[in-house]
Amino acid sequence: MLDDWFDLVLGSRCLVCGTAGRLLCRDCVRVLPRTGYPVRPDPCPAGLAPSFAAAPYRDPVRALVLAHKEHRAFALTRPLGGMLAGVLAVATGPRAGPGSGPGSGPGSGPVLLVPVPSSPGVVRRRGHDPVLRMTRAAARELGSTGGEVRVARLLRQRDRIADQAGLDAAGRAANLAGRLAVNGGLSRLARPGVAVQVVLCDDVLTTGSTAREAQRALEDVGLRVSAIATLAATQRRFR
Numbered sequence: 132m133l134d135d136w137f138d139l140v141l142g143s144r145c146l147v148c149g150t151a152g153r154l155l156c157r158d159c160v161r162v163l164p165r166t167g168y169p170v171r172p173d174p175c176p177a178g179l180a181p182s183f184a185a186a187p188y189r190d191p192v193r194a195l196v197l198a199h200k201e202h203r204a205f206a207l208t209r210p211l212g213g214m215l216a217g218v219l220a221v222a223t224g225p226r227a228g229p230g231s232g233p234g235s236g237p238g239s240g241p242v243l244l245v246p247v248p249s250s251p252g253v254v255r256r257r258g259h260d261p262v263l264r265m266t267r268a269a270a271r272e273l274g275s276t277g278g279e280v281r282v283a284r285l286l287r288q289r290d291r292i293a294d295q296a297g298l299d300a301a302g303r304a305a306n307l308a309g310r311l312a313v314n315g316g317l318s319r320l321a322r323p324g325v326a327v328q329v330v331l332c333d334d335v336l337t338t339g340s341t342a343r344e345a346q347r348a349l350e351d352v353g354l355r356v357s358a359i360a361t362l363a364a365t366q367r368r369f370r
């Protein structure tokens with residue numbers, strides 16, 4: 132039913148306000164969130180890095196995320212990337228509490244954005260990797276404001292993973308355990324004496340198990356994840 136709805140509306144009206152014309156009209160682009168706030172899944176996977184989102188995962192953000200992800204609405208890549216850039220500005224900024232460390236904050240060093248990968252099968256079916264696409268757009272935006280930001284596709288899925296939708300937190304964790312691996316090329320990223328902030332990027336934060344598994348894979352090769360930046364967080368799971 133959702134597919135029919137998308138087929139009906141895609142390309143003809145604004146997904147937010149319904150005005151005929153662009154998929155996201157100029158007025159609605161302007162009211163998209165351009166900042167992030169801290170979120171924690173409840174229950175929260177042990178040791179999860181500080182996590183941030185721009186909005187609760189509900190319409191209209193949900194409709195935008197789905198149209199971009201499942202219906203290749205590439206006109207939305209830039210606005211969604213802009214939203215993610217707003218989250219990243221907060222996620223890489225100075226903050227108090229667990230997870231903050233010396234050297235954090237804008238301008239203190241390069242930021243490495245690591246998109247959470249979809250399985251190769253899902254990428255083939257969709258015809259693109261929406262999180263990678265969005266992360267690159269966010270990096271372009273942050274780079275244009277003077278920061279040194281790079282996107283590194285460090286993670287890949289080892290083999291077939293069952294769809295996460297419909298699984299509870301424990302089910303997701305079991306489904307994911309050990310399934311993400313780190314690609315080669317880490318040594319190219321290392322520079323002596325330069326602290327790099329590693330930030331995981333994903334579209335939706337639900338139970339946190341995907342992000343935690345991605346964090347585990349990076350930590351296993353010695354990379355400390357300083358934050359997790361997502362577009363939206365499933366609200367009912369948050370306090």
Ligand SMILES: [Zn+2]
Pocket residue numbers: 145146147148149150155156157158159160
């Ligand atoms: Zn609109």
